[in-house]
Amino acid sequence: MSVRKPRYCLQCDDGTELKLKIQDMTVQANGITRVVPEVAGWHCPQCGEVEFVDQDGSERHMAAMNAVWEEASAGESGSLRAIRKKLGLKQAEAGRLFGGGVSAFSDYERGKTQPHKSTVLLLKLLDRHPDLLKELAPALVRV
Template identity: 30%
Template structure:
């Protein structure tokens, strides 16, 4: 059973589970995200919140999206579209045939992992001429 409240280790304030709108920044880009965590009731900015690993997945995915955008790589939604609509294969098939392993495309499409430049370039080719993939 999860605890309903915690005490902040530095300030001693009572914290409750919730979400706060937080702006994340990366190389001149910024994006707002509803960040889950433990917050003081009077903390509307989320600056003094505490976050566990599951909470950090939310911000990690947003930061990964900004990193991909900055590099000119496909977004998770674009990767999903190419795999499903252009190639007509499952995530498992894509991981085994294109590379990365059975669960790789689930991670790429969720934003958990950023694709490599080589994979981004391969997907560009496959998006234009998907029939080449099966030759």
């Protein structure tokens, strides 16, 4: 048995010691969660950070992250469409109003491109307060 030097979590940066073990990991994004079983590595008991010790663990972790991001962005593009429809905007109108051009929303909603974060935030605000649309674009409000 070799004696290992302790390793500290760079994420926590407060002297939290990493533990070398095999442990299930949870990856999440936008409320979507996936468990990566039995990942070998130096795990942080505080923040869940890990330094992988083998290729297998890091590859499975990466694959789970990608799957979660894909699922999260699919959900996002679905909700963009729902919000746009709720506001009574055609794709081309939304593209002119929020920027990006007439085909921007068609691309977002098919997951071809990602909207800028500010566009997503603005749409989420309008989802909660649809009456604000008339402040932004009085000519587009039909109801």
